[in-house]
Amino acid sequence: MIRKILAKVVICIVLAVAVVWTITPVMWMISLSFKTYGEWRTPSLIPHNPTLDNYIMLFSPQSITTIFIAYTAVLEPITRPLIRSLIISATATVIAIIIGFFTAYGASRYNSPGSFTLFFTLLTRMLPPAVFVTPIVIYFTTLALIDNIIGLALLYAATTLTYAVWILKGFIDAIPIEWEEAALLEGASPLQAIFKVVIPIVRPGMVVAGLFIFLMSWTELLFALVLTNLNVPLSVQVSKYVTAVGALWGVQAAAALVSSIIPLVIGYLIQRHLITGFTFGLVRG
Amino acid sequence: MNRQEAVKLENVTKRFGNVVAVNNVSFEVYKGELFSLLGPSGCGKTTTLRIISGLERPDEGRVYIEGTDVTELPARERRVCLVFQEYAVFPHMNVYENIEFGLKVKMLPRAERDKKVKEVAELLELVDYLNYKGGRLGLSDQQKVAIARCLVVEPKLLLLDEPLTLVDARVRERMRRELKRIQRELGTTMIYVTHDQLEALMLSDRMAVMRNGKIIQIGTPEEIYDNPADMFIATFVGSPAMNFLEGVLEVEEGMLILKTSSYKYVLSKSIESSAVQNLIGTEVVIGFRPEDAEVRHSGEVEGVIKLVEIVEDRKILHIKINEDEVKVLADIFTSFTEGQKVKVWINPLRLHIFEKKNGKKLLKGVVSR
Numbered sequence: 001m002i003r004k005i006l007a008k009v010v011i012c013i014v015l016a017v018a019v020v021w022t023i024t025p026v027m028w029m030i031s032l033s034f035k036t037y038g039e040w041r042t043p044s045l046i047p048h049n050p051t052l053d054n055y056i057m058l059f060s061p062q063s064i065t066t067i068f069i070a071y072t073a074v075l076e077p078i079t080r081p082l083i084r085s086l087i088i089s090a091t092a093t094v095i096a097i098i099i100g101f102f103t104a105y106g107a108s109r110y111n112s113p114g115s116f117t118l119f120f121t122l123l124t125r126m127l128p129p130a131v132f133v134t135p136i137v138i139y140f141t142t143l144a145l146i147d148n149i150i151g152l153a154l155l156y157a158a159t160t161l162t163y164a165v166w167i168l169k170g171f172i173d174a175i176p177i178e179w180e181e182a183a184l185l186e187g188a189s190p191l192q193a194i195f196k197v198v199i200p201i202v203r204p205g206m207v208v209a210g211l212f213i214f215l216m217s218w219t220e221l222l223f224a225l226v227l228t229n230l231n232v233p234l235s236v237q238v239s240k241y242v243t244a245v246g247a248l249w250g251v252q253a254a255a256a257l258v259s260s261i262i263p264l265v266i267g268y269l270i271q272r273h274l275i276t277g278f279t280f281g282l283v284r285g
Numbered sequence: 286m287n288r289q290e291a292v293k294l295e296n297v298t299k300r301f302g303n304v305v306a307v308n309n310v311s312f313e314v315y316k317g318e319l320f321s322l323l324g325p326s327g328c329g330k331t332t333t334l335r336i337i338s339g340l341e342r343p344d345e346g347r348v349y350i351e352g353t354d355v356t357e358l359p360a361r362e363r364r365v366c367l368v369f370q371e372y373a374v375f376p377h378m379n380v381y382e383n384i385e386f387g388l389k390v391k392m393l394p395r396a397e398r399d400k401k402v403k404e405v406a407e408l409l410e411l412v413d414y415l416n417y418k419g420g421r422l423g424l425s426d427q428q429k430v431a432i433a434r435c436l437v438v439e440p441k442l443l444l445l446d447e448p449l450t451l452v453d454a455r456v457r458e459r460m461r462r463e464l465k466r467i468q469r470e471l472g473t474t475m476i477y478v479t480h481d482q483l484e485a486l487m488l489s490d491r492m493a494v495m496r497n498g499k500i501i502q503i504g505t506p507e508e509i510y511d512n513p514a515d516m517f518i519a520t521f522v523g524s525p526a527m528n529f530l531e532g533v534l535e536v537e538e539g540m541l542i543l544k545t546s547s548y549k550y551v552l553s554k555s556i557e558s559s560a561v562q563n564l565i566g567t568e569v570v571i572g573f574r575p576e577d578a579e580v581r582h583s584g585e586v587e588g589v590i591k592l593v594e595i596v597e598d599r600k601i602l603h604i605k606i607n608e609d610e611v612k613v614l615a616d617i618f619t620s621f622t623e624g625q626k627v628k629v630w631i632n633p634l635r636l637h638i639f640e641k642k643n644g645k646k647l648l649k650g651v652v653s654r
Contacts, residue, residue: 178371178372178373179372179375183390184360186386186390186435188390200377201376
């Protein structure tokens with residue numbers, strides 16, 4: 001009995017530590033985003049004079065006349081990088097999922113391109129991304145894709161494709177081939193069998209893989225930093241508030257908060273699919 | 286019966302690597318017939334079915350459906366439907382959508398689809414389940430949906446690959462009767478693959494027994510049961526299985542005798558058939574079904590009852606005759622006890638004589654009056 005209670009207490013403590021560990025930076029970020037310039041470096045969680053200045057600075061830097069005026073020349077309203085990031089991440093996700101699905105289908109049903117090659121594609125994720133920076137910059141310069149959001153989207157699609165393939169292959173492997181064969185025998189074409197039988201069943205897997213890829217594209221900084229100049233995505237924009245002139249901690253916190261809202265909203269909208277996706281293998285037993 | 290050909294296989298062979306799954310198989314199935322492919326697992330019966338359906342392409346040989354060579358035709362153009370052993374129902378659709386699937390991909394108008402789905406649902410007693418999601422149904426209902434999905438596209442041929450194997454025994458029997466009823470009602474040609482000899486005997490108009498990729502006998506269930514072509518079929522079909530005694534056929538004082546290593550058994554008091562005469566001196570295995578022998582007070586050979594089993598409405602007596610053990614059926618009301626000494630009589634008309642070295646059937650019935 002005592003052991004049981006003790007075990008529960010220990011579990012509670014561990015969980016509490018974990019929660020504090022994860023939540024504190026987020027709380028700090030929220031608090032910081034509402035603090036005035038003078039308060040940024042004070043160690044209190046509750047802002048004394050809550051202000052929306054940081055957010056105004058974020059969305060319309062031109063309208064600011066206060067202390068921030070020195071920075072406004074270099075900053076654009078955050079809505080533009082936000083839209084760019086949405087376009088980049090969404091495009092990358094759609095491309096990676098579409099190509100990834102068909103590659104995974106081929107790998108699962110026809111063992112194409114062979115398990116070695118398929119495993120080999122993971123290699124790009126095993127090396128530090130910095131290794132690829134130089135060749136990619138050369139490619140992008142040659143292709144005139146520098147500072148082009150479609151270029152970034154293509155790059156993200158290419159680098160995350162291997163995840164899409166591996167995640168979706170697991171889902172397709174779990175679908176008995178008999179379902180497709182039954183569809184064929186009832187008069188469906190192979191493509192109809194894929195679209196009406198396989199895709200509806202792997203949809204949760206596509207959602208999981210899609211969210212994963214979206215988040216990776218959303219938060220990617222290194223390549224975005226190197227490959228863009230004026231057309232920066234959100235991740236780069238967030239980093240821009242720390243400048244040579246000085247660090248706008250409060251504005252950066254507000255930017256980070258805005259930046260984390262989109263993935264949260266998406267996650268909320270698709271949570272039903274997420275649960276099915278994460279438990280797919282388990283349900284079928 | 287209408288003897289129009291529905292399917293014909295001509296010297297069909299299929300290899301998977303070094304394994305010959307189907308070896309030079311030829312047979313035909315007639316329209317409106319329920320034809321079974323019976324055999325132990327791995328004998329090539331499922332592959333044969335998949336070749337007919339078009340899901341598998343034969344390495345050699347031709348497949349004809351209603352007289353047309355379909356060997357090169359893809360599965361979806363053959364108008365052949367297959368009910369699988371499991372995974373029959375699309376889990377993301379309800380029963381109605383499942384049945385509708387084949388009609389929808391053919392882009393039939395909505396009203397027509399609805400009419401056909403409802404007709405088939407009625408036939409298979411699925412009307413109450415139309416809104417159920419596929420994955421929520423029990424196995425037997427899933428198989429019904431699978432059959433419905435096939436029937437709704439009005440195939441020339443309905444193939445069933447052990448559809449009842451996973452259904453529990455009680456329901457299986459009901460489903461068998463229902464399947465037969467539907468087959469009679471619609472006159473659909475069906476090919477039924479099973480490893481369950483009882484199922485094949487109960488359902489089929491005709492059946493083929495397969496082993497190691499080859500067809501070893503084709504016939505009506507009665508023919509297969511009464512006149513098995515070799516010892517394998519004799520053992521495989523019928524339950525309890527056929528009894529076998531090994532020995533040499535000899536003639537003593539005008540009587541036909543089976544001489545085993547330790548005793549002699551008089552098979553017949555006289556030899557009238559010249560066919561038997563030709564076999565004298567050969568090493569044979571004689572076979573008889575448990576129902577073709579009787580335990581009598583006076584008989585030809587003595588044995589001891591080792592075990593009395595009660596199966597349904599009869600008793601199976603396991604009788605030890607020297608080294609051999611045979612099973613003999615007896616009425617349930619008889620009072621035999623274990624350890625009792627009895628005499629066994631085998632009906633000479635229903636004796637099967639097999640060649641010892643290859644198990645092939647030599648003769649059925651030695652005549653005796």
